Amino acid sequence: MSVALQTFDLCKSFGGITATDHVDFTLAKGARHALIGPNGAGKTTFVNQLTGVLRPSSGRVELMGEDITTLPREARVGRGLARTFQINQLFGTMTPVEMIALVTSERLGRGRQPLRALDRDKELVAETAEILARFRLDDIMDERIATLPYGKQRQIEIAAAFAARPSVLLLDEPAAGVPEAERRELMAMVAGLPEDVSVLLIEHDMDLVFRFATRITVLVNGRLLADGTPSEIANDPAVRAAYLGEHSHG
Template sequence: MTAALETIGLIMRFGGITATDDVSFRLERGVRHALIGPNGAGKTTFVNLLTGVLTPSAGTVLLGGQDITALNREARVKRGIARTFQINQLFGAMTPLEMIALVVSERLGEGGRPLARLDASPRLVEETADILARFRLDDIMDERISTLPYGKQRQIEIAAAFAAKPSVLLLDEPAAGVPEAERRELLDLVASLPEDVSVLLIEHDMDLVFRFATRITVLVNGRVLAEGEPADVARDPAVKAAYLGEGAHG
């Protein structure tokens, strides 16, 4: 079966530094996949290559079997890749309702003033309401985003990415800065997304990773050190030595 997202021999050089070193990777359809590694492993560089922020020095990026290596980030979003960032990319003066309606409106090609179109566009109303409900934002949909707790802001950012209707959703440390009590809820929401959305999670919280992921790739010094099911990765001696630490997760 064709992978949802795949890289073949991906290389990214910055002068004499090789940040991504011959990475071949497959994100299978419907999988909850985690990308882990120590600071400086090249995780964010790799995601930037997937999303078109960076152009690789060599190698290929495939989305649903189609070569997208030369496409810019806007074209990749239209093809079905959405992402979140380590730092929220939200319009603080908006409400969750306005934010989600804006993304849905743009995707439907309606643009302009989405709230002014709510009465005239049943599809916009239905899709916006469904997304707000899925991410448990109904009760705060009219609050200004900048006034909301940080955990809720992260939920809104993921909801906005999902509103673009991606086939591949890339989450760059979505739980960073989120209080412990809210982290599991956040990842549970992501884990419950429809199976036609393949998710790649970049995360440092290993408890969340091993709870969320059905497959894990370990990146060290820009290269894939190990890949497999969580239990196999946790037992890998090279992974323990390089990242998890002896005795971690068994």
Template sequence: MQGLAIRELSKNFGGLHVARNLNVTLPPGCRTALIGPNGAGKTTFANLLTGVLQPSSGTIHLNGNDIGKLSESARVRAGIAKTFQITNLFRGLTVRENLRLPILEREGGAATIFGRADGYRDIEAEIAKLMDELHLTPLAEKVVRGLAYGQQRLVELALTLALRPKVLILDEPAAGVPTTDSHLIVAAIKRLPADLSVLIIEHDMELVFEVADKIIVLVNGAILMEGTPEEVTRDPRVRELYLGAGHD
């Protein structure tokens, strides 16, 4: 069992320390949440994992391979994928067409985006499987711009899963989703592949406590504590700095 291993990861902008000696392990199958107050460094941490930022020091290994100096696109190919706070979809295309794009790109067939020739039956089967797993099949031929926001977030999640990641970073998956639809996001997270490492960056504590088996609390770029949801809620520092105060 390997997964993602982050050791002594730091990021400085001149004299400003935005990530301080972070040590995090995301084994296969984990469901880990990253929480913290405004300015804690959650976005910086995600950007260091995905290659948007290069660390000042420290290492990032995926299944024993050093990926710390890889570009964003190379990290995606290595198995690091991230959803975003704002949906990034092709709004004029159907759900099925949206899902076809990352699969064709992954397989080197992006030039035939709208083709459904017999030679791509395996791709169509993969699309059908993704839609079934995320309960999107009834929406297959719907244009994305006409979907409810919660449904668009599910499509975005399906697009990310189409990349076949080993580590999935969910950046505020419930952001902008009406409370009445938040159960769709929770259910989708619970249905993710059992061997997939999942890091959830989220301020919706109900969602965090429902899906996470471990929580990391980040404050001022450093890890304050980590533990089970029960351990986190009992910690007086967390109650004072996060759970009882405003958060992003």
């Protein structure tokens, strides 16, 4: 198995509270992987260490075999680690085409005036158009983001993260607050991303998790309780007792 992202003996303490407790985690290249656990399990703290928001108390984080444990957030993005948040981080006054062009322009080193560059930069135009089409944003690309339905805003946020061309994409509850009818479409877009993009989904919706993921990791009290296929996780007695209860999945 080729590895995209990995942690070794990762620990994070806040005073006398251990939020991440010696976690060894592996995200395979091309994976569609979900991280689950009850409230307070340590999922957000763990992901914050992956992305550089928090520095581990001990242990190591590697991206594509490179130690990134002490790298700042911006440097991790530059090396291919992108993230979305539970609450979207979009600029409401911008349009989708402006948002995608801004991220793409930054990645291509075109500076911070993407609309001017769109008039003359064929590469920027082509990449922006491809991403808008992939995420089915063509028909609303010139509308102000703040006026769009929440489900569309989540699509735009994922599209903007994808515009950074990550090798690893971390999605923090991307479907939270999105109407059920739009959730399947949103996650189908994510599942259909190129195979060289490894996806780690942090999610509470178990139906969504079991439809999307080919591998699932369970955190409880900051520790890795289980890691396996959806079938293995659904039938693990320890997982049932700690988290899933008696709700079964095929």
